[in-house]
Amino acid sequence: MDGSNIKTDFPVVLRFDGLYPHQLGGYEAHRLRKGGDLNHVNRSRSELNQRLIGPEDWAARALAEIDEMRIENFAAELASLEKRNRKKDIERRMIEGPKQPWRSTRHGPMREVILTVNKDWFEGDAAFFGVEQTSREDEFGAHAVAWLKMNFGDDVIHARADRDEAAYHVHAVIMPRATVEIAKPRAKVPTATATRRMLQPSIHPLIQNYEAAQDSVGLWFADLGLVRGESRAAAIREARENGQKPPRRRYHAKTWKWRAEQELRLKAEAEALDADKAALDERTARVAEREEEAETVLAVAEGVASGAFVASDGEDETGLVDSKAAKPANASLEELQRRSPTGFARAAGVFGRAWERLFGHARAKAEAEADARVSSAMEQIERADTKVAEAALHLPAKTRSLIAEIRQTIPAMLRRLELSGNGLPRDSQKDQTQRDDPDDEESMDSNQ
Incomplete structure (x- = not known):
């Protein structure tokens, strides 16, 4: 051969x-x-x-x-x-x-x-x-x-x-x-x-x-x-x-025993691979979720910066709404919320609270200053009314009656002033209520 x-x-x-x-x-x-x-x-x-x-x-x-x-x-x-x-x-x-x-x-x-x-x-x-x-x-x-x-x-x-x-x-x-x-x-x-x-x-x-x-x-x-x-x-x-x-x-090893050992080894390797794959899939899903969350936060920030999103006037908590005055954002708030509820909630909460601290403080300060001006004006009116009442004591009866009729319109004026000033202090309201009492005219007449 x-x-x-x-x-x-x-x-x-x-x-x-x-x-x-x-x-x-x-x-x-x-x-x-x-x-x-x-x-x-x-x-x-x-x-x-x-x-x-x-x-x-x-x-x-x-x-x-x-x-x-x-x-x-x-x-x-x-x-x-x-x-x-x-x-x-x-x-x-x-x-x-x-x-x-x-x-x-x-x-x-x-x-x-x-x-x-x-x-x-x-x-x-x-x-x-x-x-x-x-x-x-x-x-x-x-x-x-x-x-x-x-x-x-x-x-x-x-x-x-x-x-x-x-x-x-x-x-x-x-x-x-x-x-x-x-x-x-x-x-x-x-x-x-x-x-x-x-x-x-x-x-x-x-x-x-x-x-x-x-x-x-x-x-x-x-x-x-x-x-x-x-x-x-x-x-x-x-x-x-x-x-x-x-x-x-x-x-x-005997052939059957060797094959059994190989099957056990292959099974263990397959289980380990499955476990590694499951862990990898879980890590991949977490990374993808975090990427979606980060992109949503950035999208909300861009919308706030461009004016497409503004703070809402909710009673419980300040949030964000789409602005009607500005150019719409690439994705609406509803779309961003569907994309990543966690990222949207985090961004809306952060920007809403920042909006509240920025503009809410200014609004409260303005309201406080307005209340102070109204209170000062009402005090001046009250002092003027007191002076008028004191001066009327020295005037003829017919003139005092005319002055009394004019003084009766002062409570209504004060109420309008109170509404325009977003509320008066509680004590001022109590004093004004007392002035609305009809017995006040009688007290003036008795002083006459």
Whole structure:
């Protein structure tokens, strides 16, 4: 084959995951895209997935074989105990019943194998091997099947190629079958020997030695231009030998667990983005509101300065109204109030109060001065009237009667003066009321 166009910087990826027989049902559901996490799956390409090793019902056959191993092991154990005349042990085992055909382990008695390369390698040169681009997937799958059969033989009970995810990859399941002795033969009783069938991953050197497995796939896939992955174990040993801090061991999470962790991470990032967006929207709204408020205040100020807005004569609080005498403003007070109620209220209050302090003070001062002038004039009239009354005492009776008639018009004159002066002091009004009394003329006559 012509490998001149093949890139040589892509490492082949190999992973082992522990697997228990009871997990095969979920494994099959995900393989058939009927269960499990399918968010990462392109369902339109699922029909392109390909079974490489094993029959369609491989999982059911594996479970049946494991159940058969349980029964056979139990029967063989009882037969061995009977030949050795271990009656109590027979009774105990009869109560316990058949046992699972594997020793308790942290990873489980079976292994799932995953083989793949970065997706960029599969999307490489179209002229790969002189045929279509998809041949990279075919060649990788053929190499994977050959490597699996070479190292695990018939214990590879299933393998498939997935093409509906981010990168082409091969899944395989290994059921490591082993036959072990359950009782060593005695010198005089050779027939006491018995064996049992077990699931024992350590019978395969590449499962027992992960670095050896990485070396193996690196060499096997080298003719495709792929290389071995980073040798972290060697780096750790070298660092320890040199007294340096070794690099952290890489943690390979199970696929479903890794996806769950990624979903949680993406969800947290999305929630953080939503919170940031909400905060940004809130800040933007506040800035826009403040801009509208500032523009409204400026518009009101311009209207007051041009005379388009003037102070109202409200009884409760001084406000602003549109002036009919001046040229209308660009925006009416009603429009400004709709634009920013807060800004309008603030501007109207400020300019209204300023207007009141400026013109209200002058009006009050003018009214006070007018009241003072009226009061002074009324005092002068009262003094003149008193002088007239005193002088009339020395005049003839006919003249006094004429003067009395003239003096009767003075109260009306005072009232008109009071109205024109915007009100008289309370004491002046009381004195004037007393002068309106008809008995005043009689008192003058009596003085005569």
